[in-house]
Amino acid sequence: MTRFRCAIHIVPRRGILDPQGKAVADALHSLGFATVGEVRVGRHVVVEIEAASEDAARDQVKAMCEKLLANPVTEDFEIASLGHA
């Protein structure tokens, strides 16, 4: 078995209201960052996992996202990076 480290981005699906993103955008404007446009706030999750291969690790991470980490109705996820820990 090999230890892998995987970074996952979980973001609000496009078209779905992102109140957190809106709040951050408003706060940035009030701090003087006038040229800020859309802001989207999601989660950056880094998972260490032991697996037989990189593909096996990728499959497990996908299953984790589908079962727990990402809300299938309102969020999208992407595996941003996967490599040896």
Add this chain to the structure above:
Amino acid sequence: MTRFRCAIHIVPRRGILDPQGKAVADALHSLGFATVGEVRVGRHVVVEIEAASEDAARDQVKAMCEKLLANPVTEDFEIASLGHA
């Protein structure tokens, strides 16, 4: 002015307790993902901003992280990507 899109990762500083990461790791174990090791949960923020150049955009994003987005005591930030929107 040009419109840029920037992705920022804000993560708990190493050595600082990450209760959210611990909770996610425990939940993954209980779902049968036994080979999961450390889990760290941070924020993935995507900001659209107009700036005169890529360097100017990078400087503004850094200032946003230092002033608002990242807690200077408990979190580290990195600009994961910066390019034309």
